[in-house]
Amino acid sequence: MSLFEAIRDPARRRDDDEELEKRLLWVNKRVFGHEGFRGGQLQIIKATMKKRDCVVILATGGGKSLCYQLPAVLSDGVTVVVSPLLSLIEDQVSTLVTTAAGIPAAHATSSTKESSIRAVYCELHRCHRWHKLLYVTPERLAASDTLHDILRKLHERKLLARIVVDEAHCISEWGHDFRPDYRKLGDVRAEYPGVPVMALTATATSATIADIRRSLRIGEDAVVHRASSDRPNLRYAVCNVTTQSDEQINEMICSFVAAHHAECGIIYCMTQADAEDLADFLCNRGVKAEYYHAGMTSLQRRVVQMGWTRGRIHVVCATIAYGMGIDKKDVRYVLHASLAKSLEGYYQEAGRAGRDGQPSECTIFYKKNDVAKLQRIITGFGKHRRRGPKLKRDLDRLEDVRRFCEETKHCRRAILVSHFNGDGGPSTAALSDDRSPVACCDICAATASQYKNSTTTTTTTNNGAKRPGRGPSTRPAQRPRIDTSYVLSG
Numbered sequence: 290m291s292l293f294e295a296i297r298d299p300a301r302r303r304d305d306d307e308e309l310e311k312r313l314l315w316v317n318k319r320v321f322g323h324e325g326f327r328g329g330q331l332q333i334i335k336a337t338m339k340k341r342d343c344v345v346i347l348a349t350g351g352g353k354s355l356c357y358q359l360p361a362v363l364s365d366g367v368t369v370v371v372s373p374l375l376s377l378i379e380d381q382v383s384t385l386v387t388t389a390a391g392i393p394a395a396h397a398t399s400s401t402k403e404s405s406i407r408a409v410y411c412e413l414h415r416c417h418r419w420h421k422l423l424y425v426t427p428e429r430l431a432a433s434d435t436l437h438d439i440l441r442k443l444h445e446r447k448l449l450a451r452i453v454v455d456e457a458h459c460i461s462e463w464g465h466d467f468r469p470d471y472r473k474l475g476d477v478r479a480e481y482p483g484v485p486v487m488a489l490t491a492t493a494t495s496a497t498i499a500d501i502r503r504s505l506r507i508g509e510d511a512v513v514h515r516a517s518s519d520r521p522n523l524r525y526a527v528c529n530v531t532t533q534s535d536e537q538i539n540e541m542i543c544s545f546v547a548a549h550h551a552e553c554g555i556i557y558c559m560t561q562a563d564a565e566d567l568a569d570f571l572c573n574r575g576v577k578a579e580y581y582h583a584g585m586t587s588l589q590r591r592v593v594q595m596g597w598t599r600g601r602i603h604v605v606c607a608t609i610a611y612g613m614g615i616d617k618k619d620v621r622y623v624l625h626a627s628l629a630k631s632l633e634g635y636y637q638e639a640g641r642a643g644r645d646g647q648p649s650e651c652t653i654f655y656k657k658n659d660v661a662k663l664q665r666i667i668t669g670f671g672k673h674r675r676r677g678p679k680l681k682r683d684l685d686r687l688e689d690v691r692r693f694c695e696e697t698k699h700c701r702r703a704i705l706v707s708h709f710n711g712d713g714g715p716s717t718a719a720l721s722d723d724r725s726p727v728a729c730c731d732i733c734a735a736t737a738s739q740y741k742n743s744t745t746t747t748t749t750t751n752n753g754a755k756r757p758g759r760g761p762s763t764r765p766a767q768r769p770r771i772d773t774s775y776v777l778s779g
């Protein structure tokens with residue numbers, strides 16, 4: 290009996306909670322090689338195993354994939370995963386099939402060989418119960434009649450285990466504009482009643498979550514798990530380079546990279562040409578750098594990603610084509626040589642850093658002019674000029690980024706956390722520990738050093754009286770110790 294048959298062997302099943310938990314722990318260790326579960330994973334997995342719809346908001350690197358991959362291994366039939374990016378899909382599938390246990394997974398996308406798609410469809414059509422996960426893009430799911438026939442048949446035989454929408458914020462971010470098939474996912478799920486849905490994301494405001502739920506027709510009885518988006522090991526900083534020339538900025542970036550000699554990093558650039566130029570600049574200074582953008586062939590991109598993953602390349606100068614789903618553990622820094630268009634984008638990109646939990650740097654090189662440049666790009670030109678509420682929404686998102694960069698008082702980590710958790714503002718943001726302000730962000734570090742310097746000097750109180758040996762009223766941005774454990778509702 291194979292490992293997968295053994296896992297699903299009905300003779301080994303008892304349906305009580307304790308037995309389920311034991312089986313989950315066993316599979317987590319035997320198949321995925323993990324010693325235990327991270328915050329929230331177990332509760333989410335148990336909920337979906339009990340056929341509940343789930344909405345999962347976990348921080349970048351929080352371990353969302355396991356929440357549906359493990360149940361997929363344990364469930365009868367196939368789990369369909371809708372994911373936005375071909376590179377992300379290919380990475381996930383190749384990671385699954387190359388795990389020690391070799392999890393049977395496949396993809397059907399525009400970049401999958403026709404012969405492979407035929408083979409997978411044929412096997413699924415015969416309900417052979419071999420593949421556990423099938424990754425597709427929303428476009429494939431919306432357009433392929435063959436796929437729908439297969440899913441219908443699987444559904445009739447109770448072999449459609451669940452439908453997963455990974456990176457579900459794309460429903461809200463892209464579904465309204467250039468990937469309308471995201472908005473059709475609700476119709477797809479309605480075709481398969483009784484099949485549980487799981488939507489996962491790292492970056493969702495309350496409005497985005499509501500939009501996801503509406504689109505996917507996820508009802509009130511769903512389990513909603515929302516963890517804090519705080520990444521306590523990331524240190525955020527903004528370096529204002531408005532008055533520096535491009536050459537000077539490149540030199541500053543180069544110094545940063547040199548100070549992190551032989552460490553791994555990503556530098557986000559605005560355009561493909563910028564990424565190529567910066568990579569050339571760094572290479573000329575002896576840095577092992579390469580560029581990555583959507584203008585390269587998929588083979589070229591794969592070579593760069595592989596070289597970087599294996600440590601042959603230290604720095605990738607990239608456009609936003611390099612982002613979601615990149616899961617290299619020891620990325621010590623993510624620099625933004627230009628601005629992200631939204632805090633959601635920034636959090637995703639910065640979230641590639643420090644996935645091993647070690648301290649890592651996220652620094653933006655902020656140039657005021659970049660805001661105007663991006664405003665023009667977002668607004669569009671000539672007959673492509675955009676108008677209306679969607680344009681306003683996107684400009685508002687850029688404005689959030691500008692404010693984040695020009696912030697001088699509040700903790701940047703707290704701003705990010707409250708942006709997603711919607712808890713009313715930086716001062717009440719839930720941060721997950723009480724590490725030193727120096728490790729938190731540049732603003733906390735500056736305030737702390739100002740505070741330290743002033744403790745030995747005489748300061749003036751509000752009423753003008755001298756107050757020897759006391760700090761100023763502006764203490765380091767407050768970071769209360771607040772429980773960041775998950776919230777399970779429904």
Ligand SMILES: Nc1ncnc2c1ncn2[C@@H]1O[C@H](COP(=O)(O)OP(=O)(O)OP(=O)(O)O)[C@@H](O)[C@H]1O
Pocket residue numbers: 323324325326327330347348349350351352353354355490491613614615616640641644
């Ligand atoms: N329970 C666990 N124990 C140890 N490692 C884990 C556990 N769960 C997940 N991981 C590891 O954590 C890393 C991040 O997981 P994953 O890629 O699923 O994150 P994510 O939540 O999808 O992040 P992002 O949204 O940034 O892509 C992976 O390398 C994964 O193997």
